[in-house]
Amino acid sequence: MASDTWFTCQSHLGQPEDYFLPWHRLYVAQFEQIIATITNHPEFTLPYWDYTSPASYAIPEAFQAKNKDDPTFSPLFVANRNVAGGQLRAANVNDGEPLNKNFPGVRNFLVLPDMTGGDYSVFCGQLDSALHGNVHVYTGDASNMGNVPTAAGDPIFWLHHCNIDRIWMAWNEQGHKNPTQTNGRNWSDTKFVYVSGTGKRVELAIDQISNSAKLPYRYDELPKKTLVAESSRGQDRLLLRSVRPGTAPGNRAGVVSGPIALGQTAQTVKLEPAEPQNRLINIAPRFEIRGGRRLVLVLNGVQASADPRTTYEVYLDLPAGASPAAADDHYVGLLNFFGASSDQGHSMHGGKTVEFDVSAVVQKLRGRLQEETSVTLVPVGQPAADAAPAIAGGIELHDR
Ligand SMILES: [Cu+2]
Structure with missing residues (x-):
């Protein structure tokens, strides 16, 4: 039982x-x-x-x-x-x-x-x-x-x-x-x-x-209502995706999502447009959060072989050497590995999918986005040596 x-x-x-x-x-x-x-x-x-x-x-x-x-x-x-x-x-x-x-x-x-x-x-x-x-x-x-x-x-x-x-x-x-x-x-x-x-x-x-x-129970109080905008999920469109490390940029046939090994140091992953017109720098000026429309960063197959005892700060389009204060504008969220390590007694089915709504970040960065979009992952402390944390299915940016 x-x-x-x-x-x-x-x-x-x-x-x-x-x-x-x-x-x-x-x-x-x-x-x-x-x-x-x-x-x-x-x-x-x-x-x-x-x-x-x-x-x-x-x-x-x-x-x-x-x-x-x-x-x-x-x-x-x-x-x-x-x-x-x-x-x-x-x-x-x-x-x-x-x-x-x-x-x-x-x-x-x-x-x-x-x-x-x-x-x-x-x-x-x-x-x-x-x-x-x-x-x-x-x-x-x-x-x-x-x-x-x-x-x-x-x-x-x-x-x-x-x-x-x-x-x-x-x-x-x-x-x-x-x-x-x-x-x-x-x-x-x-x-x-x-x-x-x-x-x-x-x-x-x-x-x-x-x-x-x-239900036979009620809560004394529910979390405060946030802005209610009735929304239905629109068409999901893949805008950008990470390039398998080692694949030459511009080689269309070679552009596939690939595993991203996360290490002891900060790592920046380039995102290539799925279609030539999909550059974020072109899309951002016209992008509006309305009717449930969102830009979503999708991390596919987040996994580790053991509990890495770390989290990673995730940034969008972070310029090299950005000051901590400037980095705030690019901050997307914190990636944790709860339930994602294969020694936790559950089979993994290829890791977990983690999504971050980056709509507000993109709106904030409008006008100062770089030509090429990237995602930067910064470890919070030292990952455990044998944990091998990775994003096995690559990173994508969706418009939905
Ligand atoms: Cu839980």
Whole structure:
């Protein structure tokens, strides 16, 4: 039964990504029910950790070191969460420092995904790979929150996933719809295996929890509405793609997406136009964010052979030698490897897809873009030596 549950876990396999949210909603709800049954408190509900509010960028007090000897709260304390000076440039998590201490301003990685977009797959994928993964790897390491097989061993995991659930509910409440069909299947008929409060195997379908309005619980408050622009996904057009290292530029036949090995130092990857007219410098002056139209940077096949214990800052069109202040304008986001290393007990299916909405960055850089577009990846600290982090499927820029 345990392995049935484990092998239907839709955590971070990349495909089919569309199950990430419902699988976790059911997982958290079952855990809640187990506690309610065992403690004989049927009214029990889990709290959430609202790291989308600046006042709560630290783990909740009950989980911090100051309460480690408190008879009530001590089980919530995990000694080896991240400490300052770690490879990720992390904060002292157990001392109550804000998770994003070293990533202020535009570098803040605790931001919501685009809540205005109406496309479920895009929303689910961006929430999973960015905010969700960042909270995991900036809370703990390979022995706890930073690693898929051990993450739920830290009690903070459940509060983390309650908040992910809450963000999904907020997205629904803005009028956005969950899918009906994904990958040629009836999305809501899909079933997964869990454990009941009395230790029995239960199979639960997405159908039971996909309608936010009919859930047996509510949140006291949902994340603030962002600008609502009803949008439908337009035509997806590939604009630019990375060139396999070693391929001569201009050799059209040789232009293919190729693996990009990420190392110990900053690396700049050139993006070639898929069609000659696709240069970003030509497109940017006419580009407007409207009707859900976005420019999206897609990193295909993000993977590692072991947990690299690092993240990479991602920049668009960063000039060589740009000052840190100037680099802010080019900053796209933080790439994490949560669920992307092949030693984490899940098969990889070619790594995970990570998407960054770069629309605002492109608008800001309008008028000072370079002829040739590039993406620069800067490691935050030293990657673990044997981890071999890579973007196996190359980088693309899409207009959608
Ligand atoms: Cu998670």
